[in-house]
Amino acid sequence: MPCLTGGQLDELDDLVNAEPPLWRMIRDSLEAALAAGEYPAGTPLPSEAKLAARFGCAIGTVRRAVDELVAARVLVRRQGRGTFVPDIDAMARQGPEGQDRTAFYFFHIQPENGARVLPETELLDFRASIPCPAWIAGHLGLAPRSPVIFARNLHRIAGSPVLLDDLWLPKSLFPGLDRAGFAGRDGTVYGLYQRRFGHSVIRTDERLRAVAAPAEVACALGLDPGAPVLRIQRLAFAIGERPVELRISHADTRHHEYFNSLA
Amino acid sequence: MPCLTGGQLDELDDLVNAEPPLWRMIRDSLEAALAAGEYPAGTPLPSEAKLAARFGCAIGTVRRAVDELVAARVLVRRQGRGTFVPDIDAMARQGPEGQDRTAFYFFHIQPENGARVLPETELLDFRASIPCPAWIAGHLGLAPRSPVIFARNLHRIAGSPVLLDDLWLPKSLFPGLDRAGFAGRDGTVYGLYQRRFGHSVIRTDERLRAVAAPAEVACALGLDPGAPVLRIQRLAFAIGERPVELRISHADTRHHEYFNSLA
DNA sequence: TTCGATTTGTTCGTATGTATT
DNA sequence: TAATACATACGAACAAATCGA
Numbered sequence: 001m002p003c004l005t006g007g008q009l010d011e012l013d014d015l016v017n018a019e020p021p022l023w024r025m026i027r028d029s030l031e032a033a034l035a036a037g038e039y040p041a042g043t044p045l046p047s048e049a050k051l052a053a054r055f056g057c058a059i060g061t062v063r064r065a066v067d068e069l070v071a072a073r074v075l076v077r078r079q080g081r082g083t084f085v086p087d088i089d090a091m092a093r094q095g096p097e098g099q100d101r102t103a104f105y106f107f108h109i110q111p112e113n114g115a116r117v118l119p120e121t122e123l124l125d126f127r128a129s130i131p132c133p134a135w136i137a138g139h140l141g142l143a144p145r146s147p148v149i150f151a152r153n154l155h156r157i158a159g160s161p162v163l164l165d166d167l168w169l170p171k172s173l174f175p176g177l178d179r180a181g182f183a184g185r186d187g188t189v190y191g192l193y194q195r196r197f198g199h200s201v202i203r204t205d206e207r208l209r210a211v212a213a214p215a216e217v218a219c220a221l222g223l224d225p226g227a228p229v230l231r232i233q234r235l236a237f238a239i240g241e242r243p244v245e246l247r248i249s250h251a252d253t254r255h256h257e258y259f260n261s262l263a
Numbered sequence: 264m265p266c267l268t269g270g271q272l273d274e275l276d277d278l279v280n281a282e283p284p285l286w287r288m289i290r291d292s293l294e295a296a297l298a299a300g301e302y303p304a305g306t307p308l309p310s311e312a313k314l315a316a317r318f319g320c321a322i323g324t325v326r327r328a329v330d331e332l333v334a335a336r337v338l339v340r341r342q343g344r345g346t347f348v349p350d351i352d353a354m355a356r357q358g359p360e361g362q363d364r365t366a367f368y369f370f371h372i373q374p375e376n377g378a379r380v381l382p383e384t385e386l387l388d389f390r391a392s393i394p395c396p397a398w399i400a401g402h403l404g405l406a407p408r409s410p411v412i413f414a415r416n417l418h419r420i421a422g423s424p425v426l427l428d429d430l431w432l433p434k435s436l437f438p439g440l441d442r443a444g445f446a447g448r449d450g451t452v453y454g455l456y457q458r459r460f461g462h463s464v465i466r467t468d469e470r471l472r473a474v475a476a477p478a479e480v481a482c483a484l485g486l487d488p489g490a491p492v493l494r495i496q497r498l499a500f501a502i503g504e505r506p507v508e509l510r511i512s513h514a515d516t517r518h519h520e521y522f523n524s525l526a
Numbered sequence: 527t528t529c530g531a532t533t534t535g536t537t538c539g540t541a542t543g544t545a546t547t
Numbered sequence: 548t549a550a551t552a553c554a555t556a557c558g559a560a561c562a563a564a565t566c567g568a
Contacts (some may be wrong), residue, residue, distance in 0.1 A: 003485065021535080021536060021537085022536075022537070023536075023537085031473075044552090047551075047552055047553085048552075048553070049552080051552095056334040057537075057538085058537060058538045058539065059538095060536095060537070060538070060539080061536080061537060061538080063553090063554095064310070064536085064537090071334060072526060073526075077547085077552095077553060077554090078545085078552090078553080079545050079546080079552070079553045079554060080544070080546035080547075080551075081542065081545080081547085081551095081552070081553080081555065082546095082551090082552065082553080083552090083553080086541030104550055106525070112470075120264050127469070128341040135404070141274040144519065203524065203525060203526045204524070204525050205522070205523075205524045206522070206523045206524070206525070207375075207521070207522055207523075208471060208493065208516070208520060208521040208522075208523070209493065209516035209520050209521070210473035210474070210491040210492050210493040210494075210514075210516050211473070211491055211516075212491050228473040228474055228491035228492070228537055229473050229491070230472065230493075231473075233462070246534090250475075253471070253472035253473050257471060257472050258471040258472070259468070259469070259470055259471075260468075260469045260470075260523055261466065261467070261468045261469075262368065262369070262466060262467050262468075262469070263335060263336075263466045284554080284555060284556090285555075285556075286555075286556085307533090310532075310533055310534085311533075311534070312532095313531080319555045320556075320557085321556060321558065322557090322558085323555095323556070323557070324555080324556060324557080324559080326534090327555085327556090328533095340533095340534060340535085340563050341533090341534075341564085341565085342533070342534045342535060342563065342565080343532075343533055343534065343535095343563070343564030343565035343566080344532095344533070344534080344564080344565060344566085345534080345565095347531090347532090347534060478533080
C-alpha cells in the first residue's frame with residue numbers, strides 16, 4: 001500500500017471532490033438532454049435567458065456552455081432565431097451553386113483535381129436483420145450475434161464507380177427500418193438516421209489501410225482483383241458518444257483521393 | 264446594368280463597409296504578429312490586461328480573440344503563467360509514461376491494436392539545395408526550379424520499417440539548414456522548424472491514396488514491388504497560412520493503420 | 527515556508543446592436 | 548412595428564495557479 005502524506009491526501013481529495021465549473025455541468029446537462037432526444041433537429045432549445053433562469057445562473061455562463069457544444073458541432077446558433085441541433089441534410093442542401101463545405105464533413109473522397117461533388121448512390125444489398133459477426137459487434141458495443149441491419153452502397157462520381165460501402169447498424173437503434181425506407185430516403189444516410197431515429201452523428205473515427213482489392217470489391221469498382229484500393233473503416237458516433245454505425249468502405253483511388261485537413 | 268433600389272444599395276453598402284467585430288480585428292492582429300515571429304514559443308504574450316490597454320478595449324474582448332486562437336491551436340493558455348505559442352516538442356515530451364495525445368496530432372500511423380507509440384527515425388538522404396520539380400513547386404507556392412531542401416526519413420515502429428517520408432522544404436524559409444542540423448535535431452521535425460526558424464506548424468492538408476509500391480519504397484519497407492501501400496501527400500502550414508513543407512509518405516499498412524478522428 | 531504580485535479561470539451583471547418573425 | 552433571440556462589448560469581483568522575494 002502506498003504511503004501518502006497529509007498534503008498528498010489533500011491533493012487527492014481535491015482531485016476527487018473538486019467539482020467542475022458551472023458551465024461544464026450545464027454543458028453536460030444540455031448534451032445529456034440532447035442525447036436523450038429532447039430538442040430534435042427542427043426545434044429550438046430554450047433561449048439563453050430561459051436556460052439561465054432554469055439553471056439559476058448568469059446568461060454568460062449559459063453562453064459559455066453552448067459555445068462548447070457549438071465548437072463540437074453539437075449545436076448551431078442562428079441569430080434572431082435560436083439554438084438548434086444542426087440538420088445534417090440541410091447543410092448539404094445549402095446553396096444552389098456551391099454546396100456548403102460542411103456537406104463534406106463526413107465525405108472525404110474527392111476527385112484528384114480537388115473539385116468536390118457529392119456522389120450518386122446505388123443500393124446493391126440490404127438485410128433488415130442478420131446476426132452480427134463477432135468483430136463487428138465489438139466495434140458497435142453489441143453482444144455477438146445481436147441483430148444488425150446490413151446495407152451495401154455503390155457510389156459513382158461523374159458516372160464512374162469509385163466507392164463501395166458496407167454498413168452495419170444495431171437493429172435496436174433503428175426499429176422498423178426496411179429496404180424501402182432505407183432506399184427511399186430523401187437526403188444522406190446520416191440525415192435519415194437523424195430525422196427518423198434521432199441519432200445525430202457528430203463524430204467519426206476512421207482507420208485507413210491500403211489493401212489488395214477483394215474479388216467483390218474489384219468487381220463492383222471495375223478493377224482487376226488484387227489492385228490496390230483504399231480500405232476505410234469508420235465508426236460513427238451520435239451525440240453522447242453512442243456508436244450507431246460501422247462502415248467498411250473500399251475506394252478506387254486512381255483518380256480520386258481521400259482528403260483530410262487538420263486545423 | 265442592374266437596377267437597384269435605395270434599400271438594396273444600403274444593403275450592398277453594409278456588406279462592403281461592414282467592419283468586422285472588434286474581437287476579430289484583434290484576433291487577426293495577434294495572428295499577424297505571431298506569424299511575423301513576435302513572441303516565439305518560449306516567451307509569453309503580454310497579459311490580457313495589457314493587451315486590452317494596448318487595443319483600447321475591455322479585457323473580455325481580448326479574451327474572445329485569444330479564445331479563437333486557442334481553439335485553432337495557435338495559442339495555449341496557462342493559468343498563472345501567461346499565454347504562449349505552443350511548443351510542439353513539449354507536447355510530445357509531456358508525461359513519462361503516457362505521452363500526450365497532442366503528440367500525435369500530426370502523426371497518424373499507429374499499430375492496428377491502437378497502442379500509440381512514436382517511431383524511431385533514420386535519415387536515409389539529405390540534399391541541402393536542389394532545383395524544385397515543377398509539381399512540388401506548385402504545392403509550395405514556389406517558382407519551378409527554386410532551391411529546395413530534400414530529405415528522406417525511414418520510420419520504424421517496434422523495430423520494423425513502416426513509413427518512408429520524402430520531405431520538400433523551400434530553402435528560403437530554412438536558411439543554413441544542413442544535414443548535420445537536420446539529423447542532429449533534438450525532437451521532431453516540426454519542433455526543429457519551430458525552434459530554429461520560427462515556423463509553427465498548425466495545420467496540415469493530407470491527401471491519401473492506395474498505390475502499388477514503387478521500387479524504392481518496396482525496398483525500404485521490405486515489401487514486394489507492387490504491394491499495396493498507403494500514399495500520403497501532406498502540405499503543412501505555419502501560422503498565417505504559410506506553406507512550409509510538402510511531404511510524400513508511403514506506409515506499409517499490413518499491421519498499421521492511418522487513424523483519423525473527426526469531432 | 528510564507529506571502530504577495532501577477533496571470534489566467536470562472537461567474538456575475540448590464541447595455542446595445544442585429545437578425546428574425 | 549414590436550417582440551424575441553443571439554452577437555458584441557463593457558465592467559467587476561473573486562478563485563486558482565504560478566513564481567519569486
